[in-house]
Amino acid sequence: MxxxxxxxxxxxxxxxxxxxxxxxxxxxxxxxxxxxxxxxxxxxxxxxxxxxxxxxxxxxxxxxxxxxxxxxxxxxxxxxxxxxxxxxxxxxxxxxxxxxxxxxxxxxxxxxxxxxxxxxxxxxxxxxxxxxxxxxxxxxxxxxxxxxxxxxxxxxxxxxxxxxxxxMRIGVSQTVNRQFQQLMMSIAGVCGAVIGVGVFTILFAIFRGVRHSQSQGFFVFGIFIIFLALHNLFSAPYVYTVFTNIDWLWGTRLEYIFTYLSAFFFINYMFLLNQRYLHPAVFTIAVFVLSFNIVITFLSVPEVFEKLVFYSFLLGIIVVLNFAYGFYQTVNRHEPYSTINLWAVVLLCVTFLHDFLLSLNWIDSVNLSFASTSFYAFLIMVQQSKNYAYHSSRIEKLNNNLLCTRQIS
Incomplete structure (x- = not known):
């Protein structure tokens, strides 16, 4: 490598x-x-x-x-x-x-x-x-x-x-090479696994029937985590430079575009999950702003589209507050909700806020979006696997009970 x-x-x-x-x-x-x-x-x-x-x-x-x-x-x-x-x-x-x-x-x-x-x-x-x-x-x-x-x-x-x-780092060449390879391979491996999970989720939703409301959520979530993995490949430490010859301008553009697409499908996923989490007006404005940013990023230079992130962040605060208020209403009304999904969304929002402040040099830290998004995808897949196993087991028991009833009759 x-x-x-x-x-x-x-x-x-x-x-x-x-x-x-x-x-x-x-x-x-x-x-x-x-x-x-x-x-x-x-x-x-x-x-x-x-x-x-x-x-x-x-x-x-x-x-x-x-x-x-x-x-x-x-x-x-x-x-x-x-x-x-x-x-x-x-x-x-x-x-x-x-x-x-x-x-x-x-x-x-x-x-x-x-x-x-x-x-x-x-x-x-x-x-x-x-x-x-x-x-x-x-x-x-x-x-x-x-x-x-x-x-x-x-x-x-x-x-x-x-x-x-x-x-910059210094050391014996063999040690430096090994550390670099370990870093690149670990990120590429995790991103590849997340993409595989995303493809599986999309196919699962398609074969189940996209018209079904729950299948639509699976479908959008699968697209979301694929763009999430692509975002991690094109963000620091820029794994894509190891196996592609994409120039820096398009590499930077794709980093921001994949970020916007991840946010786009994430808010769609949350809107499908429960409209209380995202008010229709806020959802519409967010979709428009993200679509506008994607077009501008395609057509402009970093000096222009990098500044859009700062202004878009103001809308991101409103979206996060809407998430918080929606979850508060759900908990306050004692309605059923997913604890895993709740804490996963909180973790994701906090780390995106952290990395945004880091990109502006307002804090001294390291990027956390790669770790948090990978962990988020893992948590959601654990929840989906658990639900799928529960429903499969329930269907098997019902079929067995039906066969026993027929044999007795």
């Missing part, structure tokens, strides 16, 4: 250790044979400058990675250079070392001790000269010394994000 991911090997000249004696910020990175660590620490940032090596005469500031341009007080549409000095354990001198760079928003060029190592997209000083790309990358080098310097030229002009927002 890793062979499908772009990587680069570096042949570089080691810098004399005397050079690092005069450096103020040298970050010690500690990893072992089977572990990796973050390539973070203190870096020098040179705003609106594209450098290959540290230049004391140029204005700079010390920053802690990961960090965005916005967190440093700059606009998101800008460029600059990050330079960090590092020290690795002596026992790894002469070993193959790997740096795992997750997706960064924009474009970057990476240098090791001033020698070119890797690039993603094309770094530019204007929106016309930059070519954006969004995918994980790997840089490999053989450590000739325990000291080395990493330079990252970064630009961002076509996203609401920018800078080096996602932490």
């Amino acid at each position: 890793l062979l499908l991911q772009q990587s680069s090997w570096a042949l570089y000249e080691p810098v004399p250790e005397s050079y690092y004696v005069h450096q103020k910020n040298i970050n010690s990175v500690t990893f072992e044979e089977n572990t990796t660590t973050y390539l973070s620490g203190q870096w020098q940032y040179y705003p609106k400058q594209l450098l290959q090596t540290a230049t004391p005469t140029r204005p700079s500031r010390t920053v802690l990675l990961p960090i965005s341009f916005k967190e440093m007080g700059y606009p998101q549409n800008t460029y600059g250079t990050f330079i960090g000095h590092f020290k690795i354990p002596k026992e790894f001198i002469g070993r193959r070392i790997a740096i795992w760079i997750p997706n960064q928003y924009g474009a970057y060029r990476m240098y090791l001790n001033g020698d070119f190592l890797l690039r993603l997209g094309k770094v530019g000083k204007t929106i016309q000269t930059q070519q954006t790309e969004n995918a994980p990358r790997f840089a490999y080098f053989i450590a000739e010394s325990e000291y080395f310097t990493v330079t990252m030229q970064v630009s961002s002009f076509q996203s609401l994000h920018g800078g080096l927002e996602n932490p």
Whole structure:
């Protein structure tokens, strides 16, 4: 799987250790044979400058990675250079070392001790000269010394994000490769299983008869979890980049489109489940807004359609409040309801809220939508399997009772 991911090997000249004696910020990175660590620490940032090596005469500031341009007080549409000095354990001198760079928003060029190592997209000083790309990358080098310097030229002009927002990792190349493969295969495996469950649910609804109200719910739910799995494939850490050549623009578009389609079929599922959970007026407005967002996402660039998410979130608050009020009425009136479905919906809404705030850099956390949506699909399938087993068992008992009655008569 890793062979499908772009990587680069570096042949570089080691810098004399005397050079690092005069450096103020040298970050010690500690990893072992089977572990990796973050390539973070203190870096020098040179705003609106594209450098290959540290230049004391140029204005700079010390920053802690990961960090965005916005967190440093700059606009998101800008460029600059990050330079960090590092020290690795002596026992790894002469070993193959790997740096795992997750997706960064924009474009970057990476240098090791001033020698070119890797690039993603094309770094530019204007929106016309930059070519954006969004995918994980790997840089490999053989450590000739325990000291080395990493330079990252970064630009961002076509996203609401920018800078080096996602932490890089460093370790022995074999360990880094294994961790990446484990992550990609686990996500792809779970998404494949969820898609399989979705296809089974759709076929079950079709053969049962789509005109039946309960079958319609199964049918819509099956479509919902398929788009949910596709959304997880096209969101961070962008598993789709491992086995497809889809460019970053359509990858970003499909990420948002699958998100909107998941929300579209989810609210349809809830509306079919019980109209009290979603008022017809709120349902109609939500369907219109999601359809409008899908069309705009198809036709526009990320700078435009990414902003729609923020405004659509205001409607999402109304939808969630409607869910809460509907469930409250159901519980207050002592009407029968599914406890599993109730808590699954609560979990899903909370994690989508969490990931939305994370996308806006309002909180410091990790994406939870993949875990929560997979768990949600699992809970619903457990409930459906339980109901199906109960009804099948009941039908078998009725048939057996009918046969016994005929034999007696």
